[in-house]
Amino acid sequence: MDFGFTEEQNKFRQEVRNFLEEEIKQGYWEPTCDAWIQGFNPGFTKRVAQRGWIGLIWPREYGGQGRSHIDRLILTEEMLRYGAPAACHWFADRQIGGAILAFGSEELKREFLPRIAKGEVYFGLGMSEPGAGSDLASLQTRAVEDGDYYVINGQKTWTSCASFAHYFDVYARTDPEAPKHRGISQFIVDAKSPGLSRIPMTDITGTEAWNDLFFDNVRVHKKYLVGEKNRGFYQVLHQLSYERSGLERLMGNYPLFEAIIQFAKENRLSQEPIIRNKLAQLQIEFEVGRLLIYRVALVMEEGRTPNWESAMSKAYSTEFEKRLAGVAMEILGPYGQLMPDSKLVLLRGMVAHSYLSSKGYSLQAGTTEILKNILAIRGLGLPSS
Amino acid sequence: MKLTLTEEQEMLKKTARDFLTDKCPKTFVTQMEESETGYSRELWHQMAELGWIGLAFPEKYGGGDMNFLDLAVLLEEMGRACLPGPFFSTVVLGGLSILDVGSEEQKQEYLPKLIRGEKIFTLALNEPAPYLRGQNYDASSVTTKAIPDEGNYILNGTKLFVPDAHIADYLLCVTRTKPENGVTIFMIDAKNPQINYTLLKSIAGDKLCEVVFSQLPVPKANILGHPGQQWSTVQKIIERAAVATCCQMVGNLQRVLEMTLNYAKERKQFDRPIGSFQIIQHYCADMATDVDSARFSTYQAAWMISEGLPCTKEVAVAKAWIGEASQRIIDLAHQIHGAIGATMEHELHHYTRRAIAGDLAFGDANFYREVVAKEMGL
Numbered sequence: 001m002d003f004g005f006t007e008e009q010n011k012f013r014q015e016v017r018n019f020l021e022e023e024i025k026q027g028y029w030e031p032t033c034d035a036w037i038q039g040f041n042p043g044f045t046k047r048v049a050q051r052g053w054i055g056l057i058w059p060r061e062y063g064g065q066g067r068s069h070i071d072r073l074i075l076t077e078e079m080l081r082y083g084a085p086a087a088c089h090w091f092a093d094r095q096i097g098g099a100i101l102a103f104g105s106e107e108l109k110r111e112f113l114p115r116i117a118k119g120e121v122y123f124g125l126g127m128s129e130p131g132a133g134s135d136l137a138s139l140q141t142r143a144v145e146d147g148d149y150y151v152i153n154g155q156k157t158w159t160s161c162a163s164f165a166h167y168f169d170v171y172a173r174t175d176p177e178a179p180k181h182r183g184i185s186q187f188i189v190d191a192k193s194p195g196l197s198r199i200p201m202t203d204i205t206g207t208e209a210w211n212d213l214f215f216d217n218v219r220v221h222k223k224y225l226v227g228e229k230n231r232g233f234y235q236v237l238h239q240l241s242y243e244r245s246g247l248e249r250l251m252g253n254y255p256l257f258e259a260i261i262q263f264a265k266e267n268r269l270s271q272e273p274i275i276r277n278k279l280a281q282l283q284i285e286f287e288v289g290r291l292l293i294y295r296v297a298l299v300m301e302e303g304r305t306p307n308w309e310s311a312m313s314k315a316y317s318t319e320f321e322k323r324l325a326g327v328a329m330e331i332l333g334p335y336g337q338l339m340p341d342s343k344l345v346l347l348r349g350m351v352a353h354s355y356l357s358s359k360g361y362s363l364q365a366g367t368t369e370i371l372k373n374i375l376a377i378r379g380l381g382l383p384s385s
Numbered sequence: 386m387k388l389t390l391t392e393e394q395e396m397l398k399k400t401a402r403d404f405l406t407d408k409c410p411k412t413f414v415t416q417m418e419e420s421e422t423g424y425s426r427e428l429w430h431q432m433a434e435l436g437w438i439g440l441a442f443p444e445k446y447g448g449g450d451m452n453f454l455d456l457a458v459l460l461e462e463m464g465r466a467c468l469p470g471p472f473f474s475t476v477v478l479g480g481l482s483i484l485d486v487g488s489e490e491q492k493q494e495y496l497p498k499l500i501r502g503e504k505i506f507t508l509a510l511n512e513p514a515p516y517l518r519g520q521n522y523d524a525s526s527v528t529t530k531a532i533p534d535e536g537n538y539i540l541n542g543t544k545l546f547v548p549d550a551h552i553a554d555y556l557l558c559v560t561r562t563k564p565e566n567g568v569t570i571f572m573i574d575a576k577n578p579q580i581n582y583t584l585l586k587s588i589a590g591d592k593l594c595e596v597v598f599s600q601l602p603v604p605k606a607n608i609l610g611h612p613g614q615q616w617s618t619v620q621k622i623i624e625r626a627a628v629a630t631c632c633q634m635v636g637n638l639q640r641v642l643e644m645t646l647n648y649a650k651e652r653k654q655f656d657r658p659i660g661s662f663q664i665i666q667h668y669c670a671d672m673a674t675d676v677d678s679a680r681f682s683t684y685q686a687a688w689m690i691s692e693g694l695p696c697t698k699e700v701a702v703a704k705a706w707i708g709e710a711s712q713r714i715i716d717l718a719h720q721i722h723g724a725i726g727a728t729m730e731h732e733l734h735h736y737t738r739r740a741i742a743g744d745l746a747f748g749d750a751n752f753y754r755e756v757v758a759k760e761m762g763l
Binding site: 001002003004005070261264265270271276277279280281283284287288289291292294295298312315316369371372373375376377379380381382383384385 | 386387454649657658660661665666669671674677681684688689692699701705706755758762763
């Protein structure tokens with residue numbers, strides 16, 4: 001066992017920090033909670049790409065750097081620590097690029113990966129539907145073959161980043177006769193396709209966080225079928241393991257974590273035993289969660305897809321985020337309820353924002369209940385119910 | 386970063402698992418709990434022959450030249466087996482402390498016989514204190530007096546919760562030699578008649594003692610390290626003992642998880658295994674998350690000790706976490722096992738009793754949360 005980092009890894013972490021500190025110094029952006037999923041900043045994404053930090057782990061021939069999963073975790077850890085606006089590239093870098101690498105044709109790899117790595121092309125997800133949430137396999141969106149094309153009809157929901165995504169990663173039913181897990185296929189759909197429209201949805205914080213996507217005879221060329229026809233459900237399980245794997249589940253509100261500790265110190269609240277105790281407990285829980293997530297990266301480094309391991313770390317971490325928001329709310333007392341633009345607001349309104357946004361964390365990318373099922377059945381070998 | 390064991394450690398783990406499965410069944414554990422000494426000399430000597438007692442000591446004293454991380458692997462297996470006896474006292478509290486602070490002469494004198502399994506050592510640290518203060522390890526809590534007297538020292542005072550003191554050959558005793566900055570560690574011949582032992586009846590059936598020194602003369606030469614300046618040494622000893630306790634607890638909790646999973650797979654109600662019910666699955670998922678996080682935080686601290694890195698925060702994180710996680714795990718294990726788990730017929734009680742003793746040993750979750758608070762600069 002070795003819990004340390006190599007000299008190169010420490011150097012890399014410092015390099016990322018220097019870059020991010022310079023960005024903040026230049027006034028390009030300020031640290032924000034949820035910035036990994038809500039911070040849309042094409043300029044930032046471009047500058048990250050110029051350093052080779054998108055697709056860091058992908059092979060060089062597709063525009064990547066061939067670096068390790070630990071390196072990517074170091075990179076994302078620092079992005080999250082500084083609340084950097086990485087939403088434009090986060091999804092493609094984390095999971096869709098990997099899915100194209102694992103299942104896509106050579107043509108798809110060449111078409112998309114280098115452009116993602118250059119920060120030119122952004123992706124959104126088209127998985128959930130109004131009637132298919134936790135039971136994703138029962139999705140109803142249809143894709144019907146028509147010559148060289150598939151024609152897609154249906155509705156997707158909870159799509160993040162839809163307003164600026166160039167492409168969507170879409171799952172649709174290609175064989176309605178087959179058992180539901182075996183009749184789904186994965187497609188890359190151009191966001192500008194005729195017949196594709198969207199309606200934004202405002203989340204509980206007041207942010208336009210999601211979109212409903214409507215597919216009305218959207219034609220997709222067959223070359224944009226990812227992997228094997230009717231194997232889409234198995235491919236999406238693979239992708240979801242990566243979607244759950246990262247530190248964004250633990251550190252989405254890291255700017256708040258730092259700020260509330262600082263606030264407690266400056267206002268001498270940290271000398272009150274109850275507050276001391278709660279902040280120390282949060283720190284302990286944070287350190288533990290970080291280890292669970294580094295374990296996931298090491299599983300990936302061994303070349304395995306983390307399934308129950310990332311289910312475990314994600315379920316654990318999103319509960320931490322809720323407790324963080326709750327403790328911060330207790331510490332600020334009545335000031336905690338003030339929204340970002342209010343008079344008298346403290347800590348830029350991060351507390352009220354995080355308190356609200358964290359309610360959704362344990363639902364995205366697999367509810368905590370689904371994740372515990374995965375851990376129990378796939379990880380612990382309990383019989384399925 | 387790497388979270389897997391080396392080939393050598395895997396081998397050590399396997400040897401330990403096999404040996405302890407054979408030599409330390411729960412019937413033996415119960416027998417030892419009921420006995421006065423709490424250990425078997427035969428098994429003790431076998432462990433010495435296997436090189437376990439000397440595992441983490443330098444070769445020049447007869448040790449195996451392995452490190453604390455290797456010892457952590459062995460301690461985990463001992464926790465899994467609920468191994469009774471003075472291994473922890475002798476090796477973790479006694480031997481490693483002598484290695485830290487003893488003079489070369491003292492090391493030459495004590496370590497070889499410790500490693501050969503000829504002598505038993507322990508540490509007399511805790512003292513009677515008001516409720517909660519007993520967990521509060523700070524220098525001022527040391528009140529056992531050692532007063533200079535014609536080249537010797539005379540010790541008076543009471544030490545509590547001293548493991549295996551009644552069978553020990555040597556006590557490392559933490560004393561006060563001056564009102565301020567005066568913490569001194571003495572090596573004491575445990576068989577001296579000026580020492581009185583009372584065995585306490587503890588929840589885990591381990592052998593914790595009250596030790597009373599009345600007018601005990603100790604030669605000056607028996608001071609370990611520099612007189613009066615040993616509080617930082619004591620802190621290091623406590624940190625290491627806390628992590629070693631965590632290692633045993635990880636073994637305990639891993640076994641509890643496995644036992645519970647087996648039960649959930651086999652036990653049928655309503656014509657199906659209870660492990661197929663989602664509520665039981667989620668309980669098990671929670672247990673597994675707590676076990677894995679306890680394991681990683683424990684081994685992180687053990688690795689840092691092994692590497693000689695400062696690790697006050699990491700030790701505190703590990704011990705605070707496992708203290709509370711262990712109680713959650715044990716509670717769920719009992720809930721899943723149903724009434725059979727609350728009997729002496731089933732082996733779960735061994736683990737339940739040891740887990741709470743582990744939480745209380747060398748600082749509980751409250752104590753270490755405060756350490757973390759200080760490390761955070763709160």
